[in-house]
Amino acid sequence: MKNLEKKIVFITGASSGIGKSCAIEFAKQKANLILTARREERLKVLANELENKYNIKTLCIKIDIRNYEDVESMYNKLSEDWKKIDILVNNAGLARGLDKFYTGRLSDWNEMIDTNIKGLLNVSRIIVPQMVERQTGHIINIGSTAGHEVYTFGNVYSATKFAVKALSQSFRLDVLDKGIKVSSIDPGMVYTEFSKVRFDGDTERADNVYKGITPLSPDDVAEAVLFCATRSDNVNINEIILTPVQQASSSQVYRKN
Ligand code: NDP
Numbered sequence: 001m002k003n004l005e006k007k008i009v010f011i012t013g014a015s016s017g018i019g020k021s022c023a024i025e026f027a028k029q030k031a032n033l034i035l036t037a038r039r040e041e042r043l044k045v046l047a048n049e050l051e052n053k054y055n056i057k058t059l060c061i062k063i064d065i066r067n068y069e070d071v072e073s074m075y076n077k078l079s080e081d082w083k084k085i086d087i088l089v090n091n092a093g094l095a096r097g098l099d100k101f102y103t104g105r106l107s108d109w110n111e112m113i114d115t116n117i118k119g120l121l122n123v124s125r126i127i128v129p130q131m132v133e134r135q136t137g138h139i140i141n142i143g144s145t146a147g148h149e150v151y152t153f154g155n156v157y158s159a160t161k162f163a164v165k166a167l168s169q170s171f172r173l174d175v176l177d178k179g180i181k182v183s184s185i186d187p188g189m190v191y192t193e194f195s196k197v198r199f200d201g202d203t204e205r206a207d208n209v210y211k212g213i214t215p216l217s218p219d220d221v222a223e224a225v226l227f228c229a230t231r232s233d234n235v236n237i238n239e240i241i242l243t244p245v246q247q248a249s250s251s252q253v254y255r256k257n
């Protein structure tokens with residue numbers, strides 16, 4: 001298992017769910033972390049806990065990845081040491097709504113497209129050039145089973161995750177001669193704030209999504225991320241698809257009463 005001590009890991013969406021669990025997994029490996037999201041207070045609490053527990057260095061940065069200029073100026077303000085990011089975890093993302101496309105809300109579509117596709121591109125465009133220059137690095141994108149098959153009413157969210165899949169494959173081609181790894185971790189149903197966000201804070205509706213099943217935990221996904229990040233230098237894990245045992249596909253889920 002590759003040693004990650006003092007490696008610099010940049011995580012988007014570290015304030016919650018999968019991103020937060022990834023932060024904890026990398027901290028256990030003694031990596032130094034750049035934790036980003038819009039809810040800065042949450043990042044600070046997490047960073048403080050991880051610094052004390054694992055004796056690592058952290059930076060917390062409030063950022064909305066939809067804004068390219070903000071991402072660029074955030075990176076330019078980093079010290080030369082912190083700029084040398086070894087692992088980029090493109091995790092921040094969301095679903096909004098669950099509707100037929102012909103009744104869907106434009107604001108929901110824009111938020112998903114701007115975050116899941118353009119946000120991932122914004123961050124990658126800014127961070128990857130230094131990996132290219134140093135001929136080393138690892139980009140880990142969080143995709144979804146929704147990027148492999150559509151499901152009823154999943155239209156635009158699925159489209160964004162199909163785009164993430166296309167980008168992961170394209171990135172791999174673009175950096176083929178640069179010594180950079182590109183992995184995609186594609187989970188099925190994970191119990192996080194995802195459904196609460198999707199249903200605008202309606203916790204009852206959100207909880208119903210997971211009724212009768214044992215979903216993945218964000219820690220399960222973070223373990224897969226860590227597995228990719230700790231393979232030997234010559235090994236690239238292209239893709240991991242993981243689902244709860246009770247989920248066979250995006251729409252086939254076995255629920256116990
Ligand atoms: P959460 O809602 O728990 O976490 C989402 C994270 O993304 C938060 O930290 C949030 O931080 C951040 N985020 C959202 N929008 C922005 C933005 N514009 N700028 C910066 N950060 C942003 O959900 P998950 O942990 O489940 O989601 C993480 C990823 O996993 C997403 O890409 C999602 O599509 C994917 N995924 C989730 C699955 C699931 O079932 N939960 C299954 C498959 C994939 P903040 O609000 O503080 O900015």
Ligand code: 8X3
Binds near residue numbers: 143187
């Ligand atoms: C999240 C999983 O099935 O809700 O990407 O789309 S699903």
